[in-house]
Amino acid sequence: MWLHRINLNGKDVRRCVVMPLTDSVSTLPGVGPKRVEALASLGITDIESLLTYFPFRYEDLRAKALTEIADQEQVTLKGIVAAPPTLSRFGRKKSRLNFRLLIDQDVVPVTFFNQPWLKNQIEVEAPIMVYGRFDAAKKQLNGMKILSSGRDDPMASVYPANAGIRQKTIQQLVVAAWEQYHDDIVNVVPASIQQHYRLLDRAKMVHDMHFPKTTPDAQAARRSAKFEEFFLFQMQLQLLKRHDQTQVGQALPYDNAALQALIASLPYELTNAQKRVVNEICADLKRPIHMNRLLQGDVGSGKTVVSAIVMYAAITAGYQAALMAPTEILAEQHANNLQQLFADLPVNIVLLTGSTKPAARKEILPRLASGEVNLIVGTHALFQEGVDYHRLGLVVVDEQHRFGVAQRQALRQKGANPDVLAMTATPIPRTLAITSYGEMDISIIDELPAGRKPITTRWIKNAQIDAAIQFVMRELAAGHQAYVVTPLIEESEAVDMKNAQAIYERFSQYFAPQYQVGLLHGRMKNDEKDAIMSDFKAKKFQVMVATTVIEVGVDVKDATVMLIYDADHFGLAQLHQLRGRVGRSDQQSYCILVADPKNKTGVARMKVMTETNDGFVISQKDLELRGSGDVLGKKQSGMPDFKVGDPVADITMLSVAQQEAKRITDAADWSIQPENLGLANYMEHQEASTYMYD
Ligand code: ADP
Numbered sequence: 014m015w016l017h018r019i020n021l022n023g024k025d026v027r028r029c030v031v032m033p034l035t036d037s038v039s040t041l042p043g044v045g046p047k048r049v050e051a052l053a054s055l056g057i058t059d060i061e062s063l064l065t066y067f068p069f070r071y072e073d074l075r076a077k078a079l080t081e082i083a084d085q086e087q088v089t090l091k092g093i094v095a096a097p098p099t100l101s102r103f104g105r106k107k108s109r110l111n112f113r114l115l116i117d118q119d120v121v122p123v124t125f126f127n128q129p130w131l132k133n134q135i136e137v138e139a140p141i142m143v144y145g146r147f148d149a150a151k152k153q154l155n156g157m158k159i160l161s162s163g164r165d166d167p168m169a170s171v172y173p174a175n176a177g178i179r180q181k182t183i184q185q186l187v188v189a190a191w192e193q194y195h196d197d198i199v200n201v202v203p204a205s206i207q208q209h210y211r212l213l214d215r216a217k218m219v220h221d222m223h224f225p226k227t228t229p230d231a232q233a234a235r236r237s238a239k240f241e242e243f244f245l246f247q248m249q250l251q252l253l254k255r256h257d258q259t260q261v262g263q264a265l266p267y268d269n270a271a272l273q274a275l276i277a278s279l280p281y282e283l284t285n286a287q288k289r290v291v292n293e294i295c296a297d298l299k300r301p302i303h304m305n306r307l308l309q310g311d312v313g314s315g316k317t318v319v320s321a322i323v324m325y326a327a328i329t330a331g332y333q334a335a336l337m338a339p340t341e342i343l344a345e346q347h348a349n350n351l352q353q354l355f356a357d358l359p360v361n362i363v364l365l366t367g368s369t370k371p372a373a374r375k376e377i378l379p380r381l382a383s384g385e386v387n388l389i390v391g392t393h394a395l396f397q398e399g400v401d402y403h404r405l406g407l408v409v410v411d412e413q414h415r416f417g418v419a420q421r422q423a424l425r426q427k428g429a430n431p432d433v434l435a436m437t438a439t440p441i442p443r444t445l446a447i448t449s450y451g452e453m454d455i456s457i458i459d460e461l462p463a464g465r466k467p468i469t470t471r472w473i474k475n476a477q478i479d480a481a482i483q484f485v486m487r488e489l490a491a492g493h494q495a496y497v498v499t500p501l502i503e504e505s506e507a508v509d510m511k512n513a514q515a516i517y518e519r520f521s522q523y524f525a526p527q528y529q530v531g532l533l534h535g536r537m538k539n540d541e542k543d544a545i546m547s548d549f550k551a552k553k554f555q556v557m558v559a560t561t562v563i564e565v566g567v568d569v570k571d572a573t574v575m576l577i578y579d580a581d582h583f584g585l586a587q588l589h590q591l592r593g594r595v596g597r598s599d600q601q602s603y604c605i606l607v608a609d610p611k612n613k614t615g616v617a618r619m620k621v622m623t624e625t626n627d628g629f630v631i632s633q634k635d636l637e638l639r640g641s642g643d644v645l646g647k648k649q650s651g652m653p654d655f656k657v658g659d660p661v662a663d664i665t666m667l668s669v670a671q672q673e674a675k676r677i678t679d680a681a682d683w684s685i686q687p688e689n690l691g692l693a694n695y696m697e698h699q700e701a702s703t704y705m706y707d
């Protein structure tokens with residue numbers, strides 16, 4: 014019954030197999046190369062993606078009673094064509110089309126100007142729906158369009174469209190795709206799950222998403238669509254995870270005694286959370302499977318030392334380890350710290366970044382290839398062409414969300430499938446982490462080192478800024494340093510920079526001659542930025558005025574104040590990251606948020622910041638106040654842009670979908686079980702990258 018037409022040597026062959034709707038949209042009438050391109054801009058490429066391009070709302074076309082309509086209101090009227098239409102033409106372009114519409118007992122004259130072709134759609138005594146502007150005094154309609162002739166279709170789907178393709182075109186193509194392909198729509202959610210959760214058949218779901226008769230129909234369809242979307246996403250994550258697990262990785266038989274000695278030599282005791290995650294990671298290292306683990310921990314929770322310990326483990330097992338940071342200055346900072354930590358141990362560290370001089374690079378590469386260098390720290394330069402490893406066992410990616418797809422892929426291709434530890438300081442609420450990083454194993458450091466003084470956070474209004482600046486002055490007098498983050502004007506880097514420049518000049522004057530001020534903004538080249546950060550760290554100046562580019566983990570121990578302008582324009586997670594730039598030592602640090610929020614949510618968000626220093630609490634609150642997309646940022650989170658589901662509002666359904674996907678993929682032979690045939694086919698034809706976390 015599931016016939017899929019394929020073209021073999023020019024012959025139309027019908028094969029009796031279950032296939033997803035992989036035909037290109039160009040098979041539809043009227044879809045040429047231009048339209049293919051326009052559709053692609055909406056993510057529509059094949060029939061499957063067109064049929065799952067769901068409307069985001071429906072126009073209720075049920076006609077209003079005449080008495081309910083205000084003068085000049087745009088409405089839909091439904092009635093019967095009472096008499097034949099008359100068409101009068103004036104000159105070449107102008108025309109007027111008149112007909113009478115019978116609505117219950119009323120007769121409403123309808124006029125269309127300059128659309129003579131509509132005449133053919135108006136059939137005497139046929140039901141019709143007309144959209145237009147109503148003249149209440151004269152009780153007549155100035156017609157704009159005919160919505161349907163004959164067919165009773167009270168809900169019109171409204172799709173996200175763009176400049177390249179019109180709403181109407183999408184509607185027509187969906188109808189065409191439905192008519193041509195609806196027999197090919199096969200269930201992908203296994204029947205037992207479908208029954209258990211009372212979900213619609215896929216064909217019925219697709220139909221009712223696009224062409225619902227009633228609101229409850231549309232709601233039922235949406236529920237099924239959401240489940241399917243979450244479920245397919247979870248299937249993909251589970252399969253990815255299983256793929257990783259079955260891939261043969263290297264077992265790294267590390268020297269436990271050496272590891273213990275390193276840990277004992279640290280100037281502090283590891284927190285319990287650090288000990289726990291070190292154990293989790295080490296257990297992975299020992300096993301001959303491929304590790305793909307995410308290490309989450311708030312700013313300052315001590316991820317770096319954890320990574321150092323496990324990299325050392327890899328080295329004692331005779332392997333090389335690599336640490337990749339998103340910026341040169343961070344790479345340099347890591348290299349320096351590791352150099353100190355491993356000073357008395359047989360670890361040969363080198364730093365390799367984009368600005369490593371060719372001569373130095375030439376000297377490093379052979380030592381890396383021979384295995385003499387066993388720990389390399391750098392930026393993505395670590396995984397460029399020409400950088401070869403001897404025996405790469407472990408790759409640590411710091412601030413992993415800063416890296417793009419290409420970089421992470423390059424990384425995976427080096428070495429014999431090295432274990433990967435990705436670290437992130439973006440706190441993601443646990444439920445969300447589990448679902449968005451479902452294909453990775455997760456370790457969480459949920460505890461800060463003891464004795465850390467919590468950062469004191471104050472929220473002030475713009476009018477109180479002078480007091481804040483005086484406060485900064487006092488801190489500077491105590492030998493400390495300060496960050497000033499300048500206003501964020503959404504969507505314009507140019508304006509951001511102008512603001513930063515203005516504040517930089519103001520502060521320079523204000524603090525002169527005792528204190529110097531530096532400026533950092535996004536338009537600067539990387540090496541310029543790095544140079545300025547290094548100068549700040551070296552205390553060549555005391556106040557750093559910056560746009561948000563200082564977000565990532567640079568350690569300036571004497572920086573004790575973070576002053577943030579327009580704090581209500583930032584996401585909470587981002588504010589938290591910014592705040593984490595201070596409080597990097599045992600000195601009391603402060604964060605001052607300057608904001609005049611315009612609404613209750615804004616006030617609530619400022620309060621959250623003053624009340625807690627816990628990144629997980631903050632991200633949870635942010636989630637509640639704003640929704641997941643904003644908290645995580647699409648790229649950062651790896652949370653895909655769901656079309657119908659909302660991972661926050663529908664978190665229960667998302668978890669259920671995860672459980673079901675897990676349960677299915679737990680059976681090694683899931684894909685050959687009859688019930689899963691549709692699903693297995695679907696997964697096989699999915700582009701692997703659709704839902705990858707990057
Ligand atoms: P992050 O998780 O933000 O990368 P870091 O690894 O930079 O945090 O650690 C922040 C600071 O805390 C560093 O100066 C580090 O030396 C220190 N630190 C790490 N672990 C501990 C600990 N268990 N006790 C005390 N200080 C620690």
Ligand code: MG
Nearest residue numbers: 316317411566
């Ligand atoms: Mg860090």
